[in-house]
């Protein structure tokens with residue numbers, strides 16, 4: 001079986017199928033697993049020419065476990081040391097003060113490690129830097145799928161193909177085989193997110209919080225990577241930042257130049273902090289498909305599975321919301337495949 005996409009939905013699905021005895025090939029266009037569970041390795045040089053390296057989680061900063069199934073997975077992952085609980089000090093927004101909120105979770109030592117560990121199973125083949133450009137029924141009329149990466153067909157035929165990626169990307173591959181799913185996927189809105197990330201000198205007046213939720217301005221959420229669980233403490237003379245722009249702001253600036261976006265987000269961060277920062281290293285990342293937009297009017301199942309064709313789809317846009325939705329959807333697709341549900 002082929003699973004295209006090694007974010008949490010694809011990793012959860014692939015792991016469950018492999019544990020049930022299937023040979024599974026996981027393909028992802030990126031250099032490794034994780035998708036939006038992402039950590040950027042940042043390297044910079046100080047004035048003395050000394051190199052510094054740190055990791056900044058520039059995708060989701062955390063996730064929750066609301067359902068019983070997700071809580072069970074999280075508990076097992078905490079016990080295995082794959083996850084750590086995080087109780088950040090939050091200021092602004094809905095929290096209304098520096099009081100700690102309920103527990104959230106982060107993968108350790110980096111966010112993608114969670115997917116890497118799920119995919120670390122003997123029956124799993126992992127293919128990175130493989131952008132799937134087409135899936136096609138086997139030409140000899142026998143059951144099965146051919147998978148093409150950048151126009152080149154892989155030398156094996158798969159019994160089933162599972163697509164585990166954002167809806168706009170899945171729609172392109174689905175259209176020749178399930179036009180109804182392709183249309184529903186295309187109609188599923190996803191929010192973009194411009195993200196500022198970098199390392200500065202420690203500000204003159206330290207910010208005594210881990211996360212800030214500004215009420216106004218371009219930034220929706222600022223994470224200070226000073227003491228994230230399972231990661232090295234930032235040195236006292238440095239501050240590590242990841243700041244997410246608001247959805248509306250990201251939409252309005254989606255096609256703007258990264259340099260211009262970066263300048264505006266640096267200014268917005270300085271406004272929130274009430275002081276400018278002296279940056280060692282700073283950059284921006286554009287997430288074109290960051291988050292699903294909850295829409296109670298849309299009633300999508302947890303996954304799509306066509307047992308006749310051997311074609312399935314999972315991802316956060318089907319599972320509900322965020323990381324938990326991705327995991328639930330990947331699990332649901334694997335269960336459907338194993339039960340032979342149409």
Ligand SMILES: Cc1cc2nc3c(=O)[nH]c(=O)nc-3n(C[C@H](O)[C@H](O)[C@H](O)COP(=O)(O)OP(=O)(O)OC[C@H]3O[C@@H](n4cnc5c(N)ncnc54)[C@H](O)[C@@H]3O)c2cc1C
Pocket residue numbers: 004005006007008009010027028029030033034035036037058059060061062063064130131132133164165166169193195244287289290291292314315316317321322323324326
């Ligand atoms: C900035 C940001 C903040 C977020 N904040 C939160 C939060 O606070 N809480 C929360 O729960 N969630 C949050 N999320 C969302 C959460 O990260 C996602 O919902 C979840 O990680 C989605 O997992 P997924 O497996 O469905 O998709 P993805 O992680 O997107 O995985 C899809 C994978 O498919 C691969 N792919 C796509 N097309 C192809 C192709 N043609 N061929 C091969 N590979 C392909 C991609 O490279 C990717 O690895 C945030 C996300 C971002 C970006």
